[in-house]
Amino acid sequence: MSSEGEVPDLSGDRGFREARESTYKYALAGCALLSVLTTVSIIAVLVLDAATFFEAVPIMEFLTGTDWSPKLQPVHFGVLPLVLGTVLITIGAAVIALPLGLLTSIYLSEYASDRTHSVLKPMLEVLAGIPTVVYGYFALVYITPALNVVIRFTNGVLDTLTGFLNGLLGLSLELQLPTLGLFNGLSASIVVGIMIIPMVSSISEDAMSSVPDSLRQAGYGLGATKFNVATTVVVPAAVSGIASSFILAISRAVGETMAVVLAAGSQPPNFPPVQEAFGIPYVAPADLLGLYAESAATMTVAMIDIATGDISGGSTAYYSLFAIGITLFVITLTMNVVSDVIASRYREEYE
Template sequence: MTGEGQVPDLSGERGLRTVRESIYRYALIGCAVLSVLTTLSIIGVLVVDAAEFFSVVPILDFLTGTRWSPNLQPVQFGVLPLLLGTLLITIGSAVVALPLGVLTAIYLSEYASKRTRSILKPMLEVLAGVPTVVYGYFALVYITPALNAVLTWLNGTLGLNLPRLGLFNGLSASIVVGIMIIPMVSSISEDAMSSVPDSLRQAGYGLGATKFNVSTTIVVPAAISGIVSSFILAISRAIGETMAVTLAAGSTPPSIPATSSVFGIPYVSPGDLLGLYADSSATMTVAMINIASGDISGGSTAYQSLFAIGITLFVITLAMNVISNLIAGRYREVYE
């Protein structure tokens, strides 16, 4: 029998178990360190090469220039047209994805049965696994002709004067990128809604609320931190999209629209902004692809502009993720 002052060893093979746990621990630490070093290496490469570019091209000229022409005379490195193209695609895709994603999440969380949810949610998430080049060809071959057919019908039936879309245009690119990011919005939003306690729903039903009222006035506000985080992460994904935008939107940056002023306040007419969607709208990622795959010699200023665009994109997406974390932390509800 064990003495009164002794504690029995119930672990079994304690020495071997300790060795295994140490191996697991150091392996996991190594993976974490490798991830951090990879990120720091990417940042270092971007910063060093971008600094060489900005030593030749002033950063103010880069950020405020209105013409992007890295390999044609006169050479100019104004990133504003590329930033405009990126904003056009991002805003257009957000208009498509955010409402559809939230409505889909509400259906999956509040209306669908467990069996239906188990079938539909994996099918929806399959969209995230489709190669982006497929989305680009889908926009080029199907969406653009379909939109032109609709525009032709509207012009002929209603007497409108809507412009036809070019082969490469921002509207088709916005639609396919919006379809691509729907799974991110719906999945994260549905998880946030599912984490809302049923007691809140039952309290709403007890007060006579309908399922729609409970979904929109109780569940959605309670899950707002997760929903907003899904918005920002999806928008960050749209900003960094490359292949689908390259195939659908083309490689020509949009022209900066002319501005007018009212009482000294400059503005751009909505018609001019909407007209930008009918033409090619190259984004910052498209410009990077063109530079990397073109005949520009390595080490040149034009080649180094690739890293200047990269660091700009990195700062934008980093800011978006920081904002997402701040919003999630500020509005997160903790239930016990």
């Protein structure tokens, strides 16, 4: 029988426990170091091989050239058509995904019941898990023919309308929408927009759900409706998360490859003519919109085309792959930095 002054040993086998914790610590540190080394290695490879390319092609010629033809003589390495194709498809995808994703997140956060939320949120996650090649095939086989049917119907209506106006007013108006080719930027924009909707809605909905209910109740107490509270209280309070979701989704659209190469093809868009007004160069909006009807290869598509083509390794055309890669890396890195700045600048902290 133990005495009252005896203190029980509650430490256990501290030596084994400390060794185990040290093992966990160094294993996790090794994983973190491996991630950093992988990132640094990728950047180093891009920079070194891109430097080899820029020894043969001046960097300003690469950045300002309006013709991209690395396989045909005479070769041209102007990246602007690829950047233009990337921007066109990204803007088209953003026009579709950002408003739909934000409205979906508002519904899930403010209107949907728990049962509805438990059904719709997993469905959005499933949408995000569909392989991108399936989206590209869907655009090629279904979306492009459907859009051409709509365009033909619209052109018929425009013919009737312009014929009536021309006969009534003595004008000679001609309004026609261009028919889409097999590969076109419009279909690619639509499927990429559908692809990034889950990212926008999921991140935005998480940001709105983190807004305290006390702010909502204060709005209701002042007589605001649910829509007023959602748009004037919840959305402004979650603006940092919403803006971050927008930029991350756009970054995702910039880097998309398989869906774009199937829907938009591998031919860069023809750079539209540059006009001047009061000494300021510009491109006519109608010329830019017309590019959606033709093939619009992006920077990632051009990289795939070079990597899988018959270009010999060590050639200037081969090293152009890394020049495009470093350009794309700078663009996406800039967007991610902007996202972090916006998130930290407008982040709201609640107790």
